[in-house]
Amino acid sequence: MTFKLSALLLAGSMLVSAAAFAQSADDKKWVNQCLSDNKDAKVAASVVNTYCTCMNGKMSDNETRSITQWEKANPNARKACEQEAGWS
Numbered sequence: 143m144t145f146k147l148s149a150l151l152l153a154g155s156m157l158v159s160a161a162a163f164a165q166s167a168d169d170k171k172w173v174n175q176c177l178s179d180n181k182d183a184k185v186a187a188s189v190v191n192t193y194c195t196c197m198n199g200k201m202s203d204n205e206t207r208s209i210t211q212w213e214k215a216n217p218n219a220r221k222a223c224e225q226e227a228g229w230s
Contacts, residue, residue, distance in 0.1 A: 165195075173198050176209040189227045196223035 165173070176194035183190055197209045200219045205212060213220040224230070 165198075168203075169198055172201075172209055179208070179210040183229075185229055189229050193223050193227035193229055196226050 173191075173194045176197065177187075177190055180190045180194070194209055197213055197219065200216070200223065201209065201212055207215075
């Protein structure tokens with residue numbers, strides 16, 4: 143039983159690591175800008191991080207606007223990411 147649990151935890155941590163590396167340097171730049179833009183939000187930093195990552199994922203790789211600029215033109219994406227992040 144302990145071996146199965148250890149194997150499961152190892153597999154889960156590998157998936158999390160792969161997801162973390164999936165972001166390009168450009169993605170990280172935009173997410174960090176979004177985090178900065180929302181630094182005064184009255185929610186947990188993890189909520190803002192989830193929101194910014196979600197919004198970045200919805201944007202085209204060719205987008206030139208910041209997440210903050212893009213969200214204003216895409217209210218449905220904003221609402222979906224707010225819900226996913228638990229931002230109420």
